Amino acid sequence: MVKDTPDNINDTETKSENQAPRATEVNEETVRKIAEHYRAIIELIGEDTDREGLLKTPVRAAKALVYATQGYRKNVSEIVNGAVFSHEGSRMIIVRDIEFYSFCEHHILPFFGTISIGYIPDGKIIGLSKVARIVDMFARRLQVQERLTEQVCSELRDILSAKGVIAHCTGQHLCMKMRGVEKQQSVTTTTDYNGIFATDPALRQEFYASL
Ligand SMILES: [Zn+2]
16 A cells, blocks of 8 residues: 655656546545535525434535545556556457446536446556546546546556557536536537547447447
């Protein structure tokens, strides 16, 4: 386990802007402070925080928020943890329909969906569950779907030195469904790719055809 000393926090910041901006440690004190803010918010919307059903809500909500934003406190090397293996093939590898749950950074309301990832290896492949954990690392933050798609794509390219990575993401945004325009059926899709996928439309077609 790598501890978040001030030294490697700085190191992390210079390595990649995909990393969490700050390796903020969450302890009981942080949960208590977040709960205090939730209590104030619940009062401000006109509720009675002493009502039985709400007594423990601030602390529960604080813990849920900490859990749902744990991506800020993850780092790629701990996640990958050596699960990169040599591989001679050069055919596309696709991991389809990885579920994710995230918060839109504009409204702090959930958005969720699936992301499918394809890559062309260049001597290295990664454990499949690690791909899902990398998606979680970027999803469990305040996000926009466009950036989530891009970050997963470019991080995988960095880790694998792959010839190219492509990602296709489909998301449903509660900020679209339960407020604002109230479009319950709307679905947002985002795509990103790099490397050989940028120069070879046939490879992009092969990926989309398999979705
Ligand atoms: Zn939103």
